Amino acid sequence: MNRHFYELGLGFIVRLLRHEQDRPVPIPVLDLILENILTESVDVRKVCLHALSVILEQQKPLRRKVKVNPREMAVRVREKIMAAPIAEDEGIRAGEKKMAAPIAEEDMSYDGPGERWDTAWIQYDPRLWPKSQEEWEEHRYVFKSYVGWYTWSEEEELYDTSQPSLAERDEAEWSEIEKRIFGFVDQDKNFADWIRLFSQEDRKTQDILTHTEQASFWKAFFRAFGLRVMPRFQAHLEAFSTSVEEGHQLFLS
Numbered sequence: 001m002n003r004h005f006y007e008l009g010l011g012f013i014v015r016l017l018r019h020e021q022d023r024p025v026p027i028p029v030l031d032l033i034l035e036n037i038l039t040e041s042v043d044v045r046k047v048c049l050h051a052l053s054v055i056l057e058q059q060k061p062l063r064r065k066v067k068v069n070p071r072e073m074a075v076r077v078r079e080k081i082m083a084a085p086i087a088e089d090e091g092i093r094a095g096e097k098k099m100a101a102p103i104a105e106e107d108m109s110y111d112g113p114g115e116r117w118d119t120a121w122i123q124y125d126p127r128l129w130p131k132s133q134e135e136w137e138e139h140r141y142v143f144k145s146y147v148g149w150y151t152w153s154e155e156e157e158l159y160d161t162s163q164p165s166l167a168e169r170d171e172a173e174w175s176e177i178e179k180r181i182f183g184f185v186d187q188d189k190n191f192a193d194w195i196r197l198f199s200q201e202d203r204k205t206q207d208i209l210t211h212t213e214q215a216s217f218w219k220a221f222f223r224a225f226g227l228r229v230m231p232r233f234q235a236h237l238e239a240f241s242t243s244v245e246e247g248h249q250l251f252l253s
Contacts, residue, residue, distance in 0.1 A: 007041065007043055010044060013029060014047050014050065014054075017051055017058070024058060024059075025058065027180070030055065030180060030181075031180075033055075034048075034181070034184045037194075038194060038197060045197065045198075050217075052217055052220075053213065053216040053217045055177060055181070056178075056224055060166065060224070063160070064160040065157040065159055066139055066158060066160045068158055069155055070148060070155070070156050073140055076121075077120060078121075080127070081125060081127050113150045118152065122141075122142045122147075136161070137161045140158075141159075141161065142156070165223075166223055166224055167224070182225050182228070185221070185229060186228070186232075191229070192236075
């Protein structure tokens with residue numbers, strides 16, 4: 001078969017995949033993607049890598065969420081910030097000075113875009129570092145950057161931080177699709193070929209590992225399977241640290 005039409009047909013198949021869990025990927029399609037993920041063709045690898053990211057996202061179990069009142073959370077965090085001010089000799093940035101200043105009535109009623117007193121609870125502040133289990137599990141972590149930028153809704157849904165992470169699941173809890181993906185990546189030859197291919201440069205001074213497809217895949221992979229393949233990574237990273245090849249150094253960075 002002509003290579004061009006093969007890549008085109010594979011791309012059409014991948015574009016039929018969906019993130020939603022109501023349409024899981026058929027096993028034959030998954031096998032086709034795994035069969036082509038380590039091909040020498042950069043374009044085919046990119047298509048298959050994107051497909052695996054979508055499939056792992058599709059397999060992610062639903063997580064329990066809790067509802068919080070953002071205004072109440074803002075008041076509670078504000079009180080905590082005011083109770084533990086940063087000393088002057090430590091240096092206070094302009095934003096921290098603004099948060100530590102008394103709240104004026106006009107500031108309390110401002111609902112415009114940008115930094116406000118009621119968005120301090122989702123901003124970085126050293127006075128909010130969690131120092132106990134209760135603070136680690138506090139429901140004040142928002143993962144959507146646009147939430148609260150213009151105004152807050154009456155309530156927001158946040159992930160329940162008290163539930164175990166997906167990476168802590170036993171292998172018996174994995175779906176058949178997850179078992180096939182992990183079993184493929186965890187093979188010695190496949191992992192070695194994977195590192196070899198994805199540490200090569202796609203274009204001059206541009207490593208393929210910087211692409212969105214690669215970052216999305218490993219994010220989904222580690223979220224689903226934890227650090228089970230880190231020993232394999234470590235061996236390759238140690239070897240690359242003494243290599244003078246540009247692709248290996250870009251891989252490390």
